[in-house]
Structures are given as C-alpha cells and as structure tokens.
Amino acid sequence: NAGVTQTPKFQVLKTGQSMTLQCAQDMNHEYMSWYRQDPGMGLRLIHYSVGAGITDQGEVPNGYNVSRSTTEDFPLRLLSAAPSQTSVYFCASSRRRENTEAFFGQGTRLTVV
Amino acid sequence: GESVGLHLPTLSVQEGDNSIINCAYSNSASDYFIWYKQESGKGPQFIIDIRSNMDKRQGQRVTVLLNKTVKHLSLQIAATQPGDSAVYFCAENRASGTYKYIFGTGTRLKVLA
Numbered sequence: 001n002a003g004v005t006q007t008p009k010f011q012v013l014k015t016g017q018s019m020t021l022q023c024a025q026d027m028n029h030e031y032m033s034w035y036r037q038d039p040g041m042g043l044r045l046i047h048y049s050v051g052a053g054i055t056d057q058g059e060v061p062n063g064y065n066v067s068r069s070t071t072e073d074f075p076l077r078l079l080s081a082a083p084s085q086t087s088v089y090f091c092a093s094s095r096r097r098e099n100t101e102a103f104f105g106q107g108t109r110l111t112v113v
Numbered sequence: 114g115e116s117v118g119l120h121l122p123t124l125s126v127q128e129g130d131n132s133i134i135n136c137a138y139s140n141s142a143s144d145y146f147i148w149y150k151q152e153s154g155k156g157p158q159f160i161i162d163i164r165s166n167m168d169k170r171q172g173q174r175v176t177v178l179l180n181k182t183v184k185h186l187s188l189q190i191a192a193t194q195p196g197d198s199a200v201y202f203c204a205e206n207r208a209s210g211t212y213k214y215i216f217g218t219g220t221r222l223k224v225l226a
C-alpha cells in the first residue's frame with residue numbers, strides 16, 4: 001500500500017514564485033488535509049476537505065489555495081510564495097467517520113528565499 | 114534531517130525504563146484524542162487514541178491516560194527501546210463531527226543506551 005504520497009520531497013522557491021504541492025492517497029479516504037510544521041509550533045491545519053468538491057479553511061489558510069476534484073488527490077497551491085511559508089508541509093487523510101486516525105504523508109520541505 | 118525544531122521539551126530515558134509523556138489540552142468539549150509519533154524526516158504515525166468517555170486505554174507497550182478534570186493526557190511507554198526515540202504529539206478533536214484536529218507542540222523522547 002502506498003498510503004499517502006506527497007511530491008516533491010524538497011523544494012526551493014524564490015519569493016513571488018508559485019507552485020503546487022501534490023498529495024495523493026489510495027485508501028479511498030473521504031477526509032484529506034494539509035498541515036504545516038514549524039519549529040516549536042507543532043502541526044497547524046491549513047485547509048481540509050471532507051470529500052470531492054468540498055474544501056474548508058483551517059487555522060492558517062492565508063496564502064494557500066486548495067481544490068478537491070477527485071477523492072484521491074488534494075493539491076496545495078502557493079500563489080505567490082513568501083519567506084514566511086518556509087516550512088515542512090504534511091498531507092493527511094482519514095476515513096469519513098468521527099474519531100478516527102489520520103494517515104500522514106512523508107512531508108515536503110519547502111524553503112522560500 | 115530534522116523536521117521538528119530545536120525548542121521542544123525533551124525527555125531523556127534510560128533504555129528499559131518506562132517513559133511518561135504529558136500533554137495539556139485546552140478545550141473541555143474535545144471528545145477524541147490521539148497520540149502520534151514522528152521520527153526524524155518522516156510524517157507523524159498513529160500510536161493510540163482515546164475517547165473522552167474513557168480514562169485509560171492500553172495498546173502494545175503503550176497506555177494513554179485521560180484526566181478530564183484537569184484536561185491532561187499522558188502517554189506511557191513501557192520498557193522504552195531505542196526505536197522509541199522520536200517526537201511525540203498529542204492531538205485533540207475540538208468539535209465532534211469535524212476533521213479539525215489541533216496538535217500540541219510535541220515532546221522529544223531520547224532513549225539512552
């Protein structure tokens with residue numbers, strides 16, 4: 001089982017550039033989400049989706065866009081990268097029911113210079 | 114490389130001893146809690162969960178205790194092994210029926226040989 005796959009693993013961007021972080025899961029999970037992880041701050045929820053065509057904002061959504069056209073994929077877009085978006089990004093998925101664990105990808109380390 | 118920063122509280126434990134990692138949560142309405150383990154360069158991995166109507170739950174070598182009176186969660190690891198070295202996060206679901214998990218900042222566990 002591949003589980004949750006994130007690409008790329010590492011990325012360096014210049015300020016103002018745009019890019020898309022890819023996330024795909026093969027577990028037929030309805031719920032998917034994006035977190036960022038910064039030193040000393042744990043994981044913070046950026047955006048999440050409860051199913052194809054449905055997305056919502058998390059704690060820190062500014063500067064990021066998402067879409068969910070299929071159950072499997074949940075890309076995260078940075079429209080104009082800023083140094084404050086330097087972080088490690090994790091995608092997670094889980095089944096659509098209450099109180100269930102999330103499965104995480106391996107992460108994307110993004111540096112904005 | 115390290116995916117979590119340098120300012121995490123650290124617990125150092127001798128190999129073979131028991132470890133206790135603590136977590137305070139903020140919302141008395143949270144109804145589900147999870148402990149995750151994160152090894153260097155990897156995404157968080159589910160360890161054990163507990164619902165708010167329980168005080169204790171046991172897994173393989175791990176026990177989670179929930180004290181709702183003081184909003185405290187702990188993870189006990191029996192006979193700590195070198196492979197247990199990682200950062201441990203607690204997460205709470207603050208709103209029943211949603212997918213908004215809030216993560217703590219994490220505790221680094223170091224197992225001493």
